[in-house]
Amino acid sequence: MRHTQTCVILNAGSGKRKAGEMVPRINRAFAEAGRRFDLRLVRNGSDITREAQRAIADGAQTIIAAGGDGTIAAVASVVAGTDVAFGALPLGTFNYFTRSIGLPQELEPAIHALVDGTAAPARLGLVNDRVFINNASLGAYPAILKRRESIYARWGRSRVAAYWSVFTTLVQLRTRLTVRATVDGEVHHLRSPLIFVSFNPYQLDQLGLEGADAIRDGKFAIFVAPDGTRREMLGAALRLAGRLSDEARDFRLITGRDVQLDTARPRQLVACDGELERMRTPLRFEIREGGINLIRPRNPDPEV
Structure with missing residues (x-):
């Protein structure tokens, strides 16, 4: 490393906060915590993986991803399978991953919690060998993300803009997926506008959905939306936003x-933690025990 064995990779495009504001706050917080570090600013999301690879090649023993869940997953995919300790700072819109480990959501307390935290092996979810920390989905949600980026570009990043992208996409959605799903050896023939594979129990708890306990037991929770009308899909989306989803009516788990x-397509558009990628089919999901050395706070924040 140029200065130290701790590296922070900051995605300048994450969330609503500007890098010019974040950099001095990060510098000050690490100085207060007594930890020297090397800060690497990434302005293009496509460079995140490359910068993480460089940090490992330079001898980093700890790498901290500062950004949203997509940034965190990108850095985690590089750190996975190495002896490098991995931490994350919450600079995104929803920050489901950092919330799930009890990390404070304010920048300075989060940095102090990481510096004082401990690293231990944690399980990872993968699809076609790509790490995801919250969810991977196909069908309507990738279409929503496409619409969301155009809305963000015009109106800025916010939860309201994120929810508006859901509404406007579902109003116009016409496509349906025909999927042969094999889950623990059992075959399911599915027709659905959306298949959502979750690996974050905290996110499901926050959305009021079933399946969190299965994830805690080391499984995926797969949500299959019914093949309904646009009106029915909008109703299901509204109930989800209000934490009123009902398994019998709104999804199959x-x-x-x-x-x-x-x-049955050679490639399928998949959304992994908010990032879009065309992947070869069939899509293979696996859980890797002890796949990453994750830094957790010694005293998880009960308020997140």
Whole structure:
């Protein structure tokens, strides 16, 4: 490393806060915590993985991803399988991952919690060998993300803008998925506008959805939306926003550890933690025990 064995990779495009504001606050907080570090500012999301690889090559023993869940997952995918300790700072819109480990959501307390935290092996979720920390989905949600980026570009990043992207996409959605799903050896033939594979129990708890306990037990929670009308999909989205979703009406829940989804297309657009990628099919989901050395706060924040 140029200065130290701790590296912070800051995504300048994450969330609503500007890098010019974040850099001095990060510098000050680490100085107060007595930890020297190397700060690497990334202005293009496509450079995050490359910068993480450089940090490891330079001898980093701890790498901290500062950004939203997409940034965190990108850095985690590089750190996974190494002896490098991995931490995350919450600079995104929803920050489900950092909330799930009890990390304070204000920047300075989060930095102090990481510096004082301990690293231990943690399980990872992967789809086609790509790490995801919250969810991976196909169908309507990738379409929503496409619309969301155009809304963000015009109106800025916010939860209101995120929810508006859901509404405007579902109003116009026409496509349906035909999927052969194999879950722990059992075959399911599915037709749905949306299949959502979750690996973050905190996110499900916050959305009022079933399946969190299955994830805590080391499984995926797979949500399959019914093949309904646009009006029915909008109703389901509104109930989800109000934490009023009902499994019998709004989705089918399948849980399992070994998951394969085949759409009969050679490539399928998949949304992983808010990032879009076309992946070869069948999509293979796996859980890797002890896949990453994750830094958790010694005293998780009960308020997040």
